[in-house]
Amino acid sequence: MALAKALEDLIRLFERFPGIGEKSARRMVLFLLQQPKSFSESLAECIAKCNSLLHPCSRCGNITDEDPCSICCDPFRDKSTICIVESVEDLITIEQAGIYNGLYFVLGSLYSPLDDEEIAPQVLERLVKRVSEEEVKEVILAFSPKVEGELTMNLISKIMEPLPVTVSRLSYGLPVGGSVSFADRTTLHAALEARTYIKRGEGRQ
Ligand SMILES: [Zn+2]
CATH class of the missing domain: 1.10.8.420 (RecR Domain 1)
Known part of the structure; x- marks a missing residue:
């Protein structure tokens, strides 16, 4: 029919x-x-x-109706820590878990050469500029534990190499192949608390 x-x-x-x-x-x-x-x-x-x-926040990429967004403008948030996430969905998940009080940076995609997925160069430039110009001490990589997440982590770690910041990643408490967005609060909290340090920053400790 x-x-x-x-x-x-x-x-x-x-x-x-x-x-x-x-x-x-x-x-x-x-x-x-x-x-x-x-x-x-x-x-x-x-x-x-x-x-x-609605539009993306010019500083972090969060979806907002004001610019910068309410997270970036919040005077009570720890401005020395930036959590880098794949998507706004992941940002909201971490935010709603109430386990993190720093700022964010949304990449918009993960690096996945097999699917021809690149992270837009201007996004990476914006990230480097932000980390260089603001008083950032630590960058937390909070990607889903899958191949693309690992590749993106390597890419961002390399980009952060010359900058005087600590780089850490969520611990392996998250199920491999799973997603940040589907993790429950307890798992996310444990993964954040037990984050692994990839590189220690000098000068901004
Ligand atoms: Zn923002």
Whole structure:
């Protein structure tokens, strides 16, 4: 049975969400269509509002409606520590676990030469500039324990080599092949507390 074109189009769009297959997309769309019209109108309005108001923080890459974001502007946060994460999702996970009080830097992707995935040179330049110019003492690499995470860790460690900062990484408490975003608070806390030092900074101790 051919579905109405508009219905088909909407299902295709929902299928693009991570972890959503055709069946789930269809269920979501049918649910949406069974709701009062006001529901889909609010949804469309919210999406449009997010599109126009939200943007990446120019300092850390967090999604924000002000610049710099509330984390970067918070006077009570430890400005000497920067936690480098793959995505905003990972940032939010660490933030919601309430285990860290420093600042962040979002890379946006991991280095994965096999998939032709590079980290944009301007992102790396921004990171080096920030670490050089601000009073950063420690950089914590908080990537998911998978091959791409390891490669990215090596890359960032090399880039940080000439800078007078300590470089550490989350310990192996996280399941190998797992993800920062799916780790529970206790595991994340343990991984952060038991972080391994890759390099000790000189001069900024
Ligand atoms: Zn920020």
